[in-house]
Amino acid sequence: MSHWSLPALLSNLHRDIQNRLAISRDSLAHPVAKGDASESIWLELFQTYLPQRYQAASAHVVDSQGKFSEQIDVVVFDRQYSPFIFNYQGQKIIPAESVYGVFEAKQILKAETVEYAQAKVASVRRLHRTSLPIPHAGGTYPPKPLVPILGGILAFESDWKPALDQPLLAALDRADTDSRLDMGCVAAHGIFDYRREDSAYHLTPQEKPATAFLFELISRLQSSATVPMIDIKAYAAWLAIS
Template structure:
């Protein structure tokens, strides 16, 4: 047995690194947009580094086969193993709706305004049309997979409420319905929160929230298995449509 290693230290250091990077981004940059971009980059790097290789994370728009685009999302977690195409153009990424597992907004601080803003952004993805085809196999064909629920959330460094994870946050999260619900989020200085069909009363204050968020997200992705089989021909129909000049 190897001695001198500590899994507790490894997991703790991961959180400490994320919180430190978020704090430095907040202090180092004066422009709100630059601060936001830096915070977004910290969360993306965390997911790009530690999510299993079948998943990728990027800042992106999401598009469906009807040609409808979502709002720009700070963090999109999507399938790369079974997704037939991801568009990249001039630094912009566009992902087909069928490939998306989760979407998050990344902000400096959580408050009622940011919760409402994130809910609207998440809803713009969940409202997109997604296709699902039957899956051929050696013995025949499996039925088309039911469409998976897309996880949505909000990632911040701080909270504008005191206490950071308290009743005001619960009330803000409880507004709305499943179309715009924030299921999972992290306030790196305080803890993580989650919502489900039973409500938004589960708040988890803890010492290492960023690591806890990462592990909980991975667990939820494992429960979802793979994305549905995309109908590529539904997208190919746009090849026959004249592009506006």
């Protein structure tokens, strides 16, 4: 009689992600094709395993002042309380208030890709976010404080040897508050995360980094408050201009 094995299930989940990333790197000749394949692999992981209150998509983010982020490979966002601004033929525009986290997917982790991801994350965090008072049976609650937006990078391999060491820390430490990467995964080596309690990065070599990263992300999402109540009328005001 066969038996379920939790260690085997988690190991195979990581092995599946790592193998698919390796195949996309080794089999696809064009850099854009490699990048698209990497992005789709991470998106599928999040779409499959994150709780349903969260969704993940490649998208632009917009605020009620009409400013847009750069294109983001993976946006983790709320779909229970927030509308899409635009969703057509694979092109998604997501309101800034609904965003929990943004991640860039790259084949290789190196100084240039870390800097690139930092700029993408900053383009989202600098957007304006509204927060309305919340009505309830006895009156209204005050506007909810804004949830810090997680930022990170997802990669298969690293240019650095060892992958998780001082060169990575040096690249991460060049960021300001808006561009700081909170967490990242190098599927062949390990994960990193920034911890506010000691204002420092922690580098963690892992045998199953993709699975470890997924669980760390879910844990961080669990500790985040629900997104604020969006001022949809602030977006609707643009109808008179279009």
